[in-house]
Amino acid sequence: MMNSSSEEEVTAAVTLGLLAAWALHDLEELATVPGWWRRNLPALRERCPTVPQAVWRRAGSVDGREFAVAVGAMAAVVAAASVAGRLTGGRSAVYQSALNAFGLHGLVHLAQAALVRGYxxxxxxxPxxxxxxxxxxxxxxRRAGVLRATRPRDLAVGLGFAGAATVAAHAAARRLTKG
Incomplete structure (x- = not known):
């Protein structure tokens, strides 16, 4: 349905699509993270000696079950943001921040791959x-006229929120899986 101006309606594909795209992306991570860490952790430690050893120990201690629970916790966060987007016709600041963070998260993955010169x-x-x-x-x-101006501060807030949600999801997963 078109508004009186040339603006278009924001469809479920745009808002709830965030959850669908996130789920497809995280299926890749679920399938690859535990084995990839086991195979690559020694080389990463050697290649990045300035990273504190506590970070490497923590990364190496995450098993597949804990990672899967953390992904489930993040699913709840992304689902809530997607629903907020749907309920507001894409206007929700939470939804738009989550969308921005998702895109930036993808760029971080590409930068990581470039850094390690591989998958x-x-x-x-x-990509x-x-x-x-x-x-x-x-x-x-943007075509619907609801995209908020994205300033560098907005991107930092989105990444900060995503980082905090990731830390919280992993903390909850560790607590739930380690008893």
Missing amino acids: TPGSATS LIVVPFTLWARHRL
Whole structure:
């Protein structure tokens, strides 16, 4: 349905599509993270000696079950943001921040792959799903006249929120799986 101006309606594909794109991306991570870490952790430690050893110990201690629970917790966060987007016709600041963070997350995966000069979990779906979906959804929000101006501060807030949600999801997963 068109508004009185040339603006278009924001469809469920734009808002709930965030959850669908995220799920496809995280299926790749679920399938690859535990094995990839086991195979690559020694080389990463050697290649990045300035990273504190506590970080490497923590990364190496995450098993597949804990990672899957953390992904489930993040699913709840992304689902809530997607629903907020749907209920507001894409206007929700939470939805738009999550969308921006998702796209930036994809770029981080590509940077990680470039740094290690090879595959890293998430780097296959980032150029195929994450970045294209984000650009498409932002385009649709812009055409509908609901895309908020994106300043560097907004991107930092989105990444900060995503980082905090990731830390919280992993903390909850560790607590739930370690008893």
